[in-house]
Amino acid sequence: MSMEIPRAVEAEKALLGSMLIYNDIIDDVIADLETDEVFSIEQHRLIFRAIVEMSRERNGAIDNLTLKEHLKRKKLLTKAGGVKYINSLIEEETFNAPSYISIIKDKYVLRKLLEISDMIKSKVINSDNTPDEILDFAEKNILNIKIKNTKFELEDISEIAKAIISQVGEILESKKPIMGIPTGFKDLDRLINGFHKGEFVIIAGRPSMGKTAFALNIMANNLRNNIPMAFFSLEMPNRSLVWRMLCIRSGVDASRIRSGIVTRSDYQGIVIAAGELDKAQIFIDDSSSLNEIELRARARRLQKEHDIKIIFIDYLQLMSSSRRYDSKNTEVSEISRSLKSLAKELNIPVVALSQLSRAPMQRQTKEPILSDLRESGAIEQDADVVLFVHRPAFIDKNTEEDKNLAKIIIGKQRNGPVGTIRLVFDGKSTRFADFTDEIIRP
Known part of the structure; x- marks a missing residue:
């Protein structure tokens, strides 16, 4: 026919x-x-x-x-x-x-x-x-058809400058900075002003340093802001992630729950935290195998259906590529570029967790640097912001640092300063909290 x-x-x-x-x-x-x-x-x-x-x-x-x-x-x-x-x-x-x-x-x-x-x-x-x-x-x-079918308007640079001046005027009056999606940690937000639209953010650290916990803390800190968020977990099942968030919000010792030692107070705290999660717009995908094409398609669908404002990926090196490459380095480079592209396409922050090489363990200071990003230099190049999670007492038992001290090292920030902020880490509930107002700059 x-x-x-x-x-x-x-x-x-x-x-x-x-x-x-x-x-x-x-x-x-x-x-x-x-x-x-x-x-x-x-x-x-x-x-x-x-x-x-x-x-x-x-x-x-x-x-x-x-x-x-x-x-x-x-x-x-x-x-x-x-x-x-x-x-x-x-x-x-x-x-x-x-x-x-x-x-x-x-x-x-x-x-x-x-x-x-x-x-x-x-x-x-x-x-x-x-x-x-x-x-x-x-x-x-199909997306290209939609973009081409949308009316395109060029903006005169003078109009853009006027809009920026107006925005600066508002900042002057309100005394408040341009804020993206906040991390909920005042010292960190003071330095990076949250995660901004179109940014590709890396949260990196050695194994068991608290990368996932830190990302979940950021999500938990935004529950009251009612921000739609997506979490792609290639490492942990969704049930474990939700348990962690319940412990973060309630302050309950996760190990006690796993051991079957639950008090009435613990139960009440978990119920209250569960009530907060019940109202949250958090979408978890715990597919253990995910390539960049699948992730992009799911992210697009989530934005279309739920208007998500930020994406977390745990973690980058566990992602696979839709194509075969001769080396893991090349594969990770392509995945990194695709996540950078995704952030720009959806115009939201994409936050990817990343492993580090063993290089910090060979140094006296043990503090991570950009070249420690595992598998690819492209991650360092693609990222707009790189945050390192570092707990001195965990990595060096002989350190004189407080055992609950966690450092968040801003190794890179395309549009702002680098530096280090201190947080308190409670290993029992995996909760991070503000430490002092002190900001350490390099």
């Missing part, structure tokens, strides 16, 4: 005619359509291109007479429908350009969807690509 191709020939003719009659709309129409591809037949594409060329030349009025001369000079008049067809465009003096544009773009989207569906079908039948790669191809191409 033959399928009728979605077209809006009459709307296309009416729009082209309107451009010939009302030259003052030409620039707006060109900016709105951007490409001649939106026209369904070749003669309309030729006419539109000719009008665009004449508009650029600025050699006087653009009407059916000058259009015919332009096409004749280019030896395209016959292909564009001839003299009679050009004259027919202005026979009915109609003017409803916004409606014509809307109809034309809708039909264009339908044609592109048919085209993409044919390409997907071809890939399924003839290609060696994996299902994940085909799904990613489909998702990317």
Whole structure:
């Protein structure tokens, strides 16, 4: 059964005619359509291109007479429908350009969807690509249609500068900084002002240093802010994560619960904490095997359905790639770049936990540095912010530091200072808390 191709020939003719009659709309129409591809037949594409060329030349009025001369000079008049067809465009003096544009773009989207569906079908039948790669191809191409179908407006730099000045004025009046999603730790937020839209953030540390606990503490600190959050856990099952969050919020000793030693006070604390989680917009995916294509697809769906504002991934080195690479280093580099791209695409912070190499253990200070990021230098390059979780007493039993001291070292911040802040870590409940107002700078 033959399928009728979605077209809006009459709307296309009416729009082209309107451009010939009302030259003052030409620039707006060109900016709105951007490409001649939106026209369904070749003669309309030729006419539109000719009008665009004449508009650029600025050699006087653009009407059916000058259009015919332009096409004749280019030896395209016959292909564009001839003299009679050009004259027919202005026979009915109609003017409803916004409606014509809307109809034309809708039909264009339908044609592109048919085209993409044919390409997907071809890939399924003839290609060696994996299902994940085909799904990613489909998702990317459909998303590109949506982006191209959205009106694009350039902003003058003076307008952007005015908006920034206005924002600075508000900061001056309120005495408050530009704040992203807060971590809930006042010293850390004072230095980084929370996690900002489009940022790729790394939380790194040696095993058992408290990376996951720190990320969960940040989520717990945002419960009252009612921020939709997603947590992709490749290491721990969702039940264990929720247990941890309940202990963080209640302050209950997790080991006592596992040992079956629960007091009435513990129970009441857990119930109150559970009530807080019940109201939270937290979405946990504990798939133990996840590649960058699957994560991107799930993140897009979560944002569309739940408007998530931040994503946590635990942890980067456990992710796999949809393609095979000769080395783990190359694979991690590609995953890192894809997470950076995801943050920009969704315009939300993407926070990935990362392992460190054993290099800190070989140094006297034991404090981690950027080159310790395991498997890839690309992580250091891609990240906007790198936070190291470091507990001196855990890594060095002979240290004179407080056994409950945790240092959060800001190893990199693209738009701000680096430094170190102190927190208190309660190992029993895995809760982090503010230590003092002191900020240590390098």
